[in-house]
Amino acid sequence: MKEAQYWQREGEKIRCQLCPHYCLVADGQKGRCGVRENRGGKLYALNYGQIGALALDPVEKKPLFRFKPGSMILSVGTTGCNLDCAFCQNWELVSGRGGREEISPEELVALAENYRPVGNIGLAYTYSEPLMWFEFVLATAKLARGKGLANVLVSNGYINEAPWRELLPWLDAANIDIKGEKEFYRKLCKARPEPVWRAVELAVEAGVHVEITCLLVTDENDSPEQIEALARRLADLSSKIPLHLSRYFPRRSLTAPPTPLERMYEAQAIASRYLKYVYLGNLP
Incomplete structure (x- = not known):
């Protein structure tokens, strides 16, 4: 646990300013992410240094297909998320189920260095929502950069501009989920798409290697019109941004059938009219 960044007092409560929810948190209560808590008039990051998942993965698994292909990357995750997606693939980890281990930024960077002989290029902050691990990711990324290790973020991109601008200089690559249009976010994620698009724009402007993932959920965000709108908007930023279209399978509380092949x-055919690199994921 560590005192959090990006908050201010409002009377007897605290307004968290990390993400666009701007949770107003009473003493002894947590924000929507479940990992930022008001304790005695200060906001604390409860998941600081807590690892719930750790694996050495191919960088393509993030998925990043055009960032140092063929490399391995040490991937770490914690608990907590600021979205509430009905189809969440990692909801057990997000909700804090399962064991967790304590580790410091220095220990994690040293571990990443130990894996260099087998092709490890750095650290990927992934699995749950790493932006709700902001303080730990920022501290670790700074140390990793000093050791010549790459920093990769796999994220929903739902963050406010000030903390995002603070983190961006320490990132080498990011895969950001763009889940759908306004109604999709409202109905299935309890959020809004525009902060995510702003995060993508800022990352591109900062020179971070950006790839996008969109999980196509049956009859929700998989219409030709929605795919074309997504691809056109990405192409307005750069036609060279890779887009990963992933097949949905029933998970958590959503029971719609898998996305038809x-x-x-x-x-893929529609998006390829606008984007140079369009990949399909979760297919047999």
């Missing part, structure tokens, strides 16, 4: 192939 023909829709996946159609979506």
Whole structure:
């Protein structure tokens, strides 16, 4: 646990300013992410230094297909998320189920260095929502950069501009989820898309290598019109931004059938009219 950044007092409560929810948190209560708590008039990051998942992965698994392909990357995750996606693939980890271990930024960077002989290029902050691990990710990323290690973020991109600008100089690559249009975010994620698009824009402007993932959920965000709108907007930033279209399978509380294969192939064809690199994921 560590005192959090980006908050201010409002009377007897605290206004968290890390993400666009701007949670107003009473003493003894947590924000929507479940990992930032008001304790005695200060906001604390409860998940600081807590690791719930750790693995040495191919960088393509993040997925990053055009950032140091063929490399391995030490991938770490904690608990907590500021979205509430009905189809969440990692909801057990996000909710804090399972064991957790304590580690310091210095220990994690040293561990990443130990894996260099087997092709490790750095650290990927992933699995849950690393932006809700902001203080730990920032401290670790600074140390990793000093050791010549790459920093990769796999994120929903739902963060306010000030903390995002503070983190961006320490990132080498990011895969950011763009989940759908306004109604999709409202209905299935309890959030809004525009902060995510702003995060993507700022990352591109900062020179971070950006790839985008969109999970195509059956009959929710997989129409030709929605795919075209997504691809066109990305192309307005750069036609060279890789787009990963992933196939949905029933998970957590969403029971819609898996995305039909023909829709996946159609979506790839549509997006490829605007973007140079369009990949399909979660296919047999």
